Amino acid sequence: MNAIVYRAIGIIHTPFTHTTGMPIQPCGAIGIRGSVEVFPEYGDGLKDLAGFSHIILLYHFHQAPTFRLHVVPFLDSEERGLFATRAPVRPNPLGLSVVRLRAVRSNVLDVENVDILDGTPLLDIKPYVPDCDHWKVESTGWLASKRRRLRTTRSDARFERS
Amino acid sequence: MNAIVYRAIGIIHTPFTHTTGMPIQPCGAIGIRGSVEVFPEYGDGLKDLAGFSHIILLYHFHQAPTFRLHVVPFLDSEERGLFATRAPVRPNPLGLSVVRLRAVRSNVLDVENVDILDGTPLLDIKPYVPDCDHWKVESTGWLASKRRRLRTTRSDARFERS
Numbered sequence: 001m002n003a004i005v006y007r008a009i010g011i012i013h014t015p016f017t018h019t020t021g022m023p024i025q026p027c028g029a030i031g032i033r034g035s036v037e038v039f040p041e042y043g044d045g046l047k048d049l050a051g052f053s054h055i056i057l058l059y060h061f062h063q064a065p066t067f068r069l070h071v072v073p074f075l076d077s078e079e080r081g082l083f084a085t086r087a088p089v090r091p092n093p094l095g096l097s098v099v100r101l102r103a104v105r106s107n108v109l110d111v112e113n114v115d116i117l118d119g120t121p122l123l124d125i126k127p128y129v130p131d132c133d134h135w136k137v138e139s140t141g142w143l144a145s146k147r148r149r150l151r152t153t154r155s156d157a158r159f160e161r162s
Numbered sequence: 163m164n165a166i167v168y169r170a171i172g173i174i175h176t177p178f179t180h181t182t183g184m185p186i187q188p189c190g191a192i193g194i195r196g197s198v199e200v201f202p203e204y205g206d207g208l209k210d211l212a213g214f215s216h217i218i219l220l221y222h223f224h225q226a227p228t229f230r231l232h233v234v235p236f237l238d239s240e241e242r243g244l245f246a247t248r249a250p251v252r253p254n255p256l257g258l259s260v261v262r263l264r265a266v267r268s269n270v271l272d273v274e275n276v277d278i279l280d281g282t283p284l285l286d287i288k289p290y291v292p293d294c295d296h297w298k299v300e301s302t303g304w305l306a307s308k309r310r311r312l313r314t315t316r317s318d319a320r321f322e323r324s
Contacts (some may be wrong), residue, residue: 141213
């Protein structure tokens with residue numbers, strides 16, 4: 001299969017300089033602020049974004065080690081299939097966070113609820129639109145009994161590079 | 163900036179063989195079925211996924227032309243900043259759809275609500291978890307008065323390769 005080649009369109013700045021001890025999802029990072037520096041050549045694409053209260057950031061887990069197909073997630077003590085988790089050790093290490101957009105200052109976005117490592121390469125920004133992104137679910141598998149702990153659990157070293 | 167190199171982990175099969183005339187979001191594709199063929203070498207990562215009613219597909223808009231920073235979206239007649247839209251003509255042409263998971267048959271997922279072009283390269287699968295992905299928004303910018311038409315609008319040729 002052919003390679004798909006992407007390039008960072010910016011860098012995400014956050015208070016988290018180590019992969020250990022971080023919130024594991026935006027719902028565990030309420031109020032934590034960061035900024036998204038979009039490289040100047042892409043700045044024109046930010047027009048109209050300020051109208052949205054929430055945006056989707058897609059980024060590259062640049063510190064993730066080689067992928068594993070089975071992982072013990074932060075919330076669990078059992079091995080789960082990787083694609084049934086949000087662990088960073090993915091074949092294509094794509095991260096996704098919905099963050100609150102506080103302000104757009106030229107090519108810099110002030111954001112809140114960031115669960116992202118400082119220095120993370122940004123790949124895309126999309127507006128968060130409830131009609132597209134809000135779904136009523138019937139089941140959340142192994143996470144069903146553990147979802148509440150998403151808010152309080154912090155990362156440990158299990159997905160660090162050796 | 164260094165290249166970020168990804169590879170398809172599978173192929174998405176849908177009834178949509180042309181980029182024109184398609185639903186523009188999953189909410190406009192309710193009940194439309196497709197399948198996600200995960201390459202056998204990644205099949206082990208699908209363990210435990212069957213427990214989730216909804217999943218996030220991240221994929222490569224393989225038919226998208228070169229990016230533009232200003233676009234007239236399908237729902238609008240005015241030019242908008244690309245990152246304030248879900249248009250496919252992105253610097254990194256990453257697509258995101260939340261689909262309903264009907265069944266997991268070995269390395270094939272039967273899915274519903276697909277708004278994706280047939281033959282699209284799959285990059286990642288994540289479980290859809292309301293605690294992570296469900297946000298109450300205050301504003302949806304230029305889309306606010308047009309959101310209802312997401313369900314009925316079909317794509318035209320404006321983002322086709324010339």
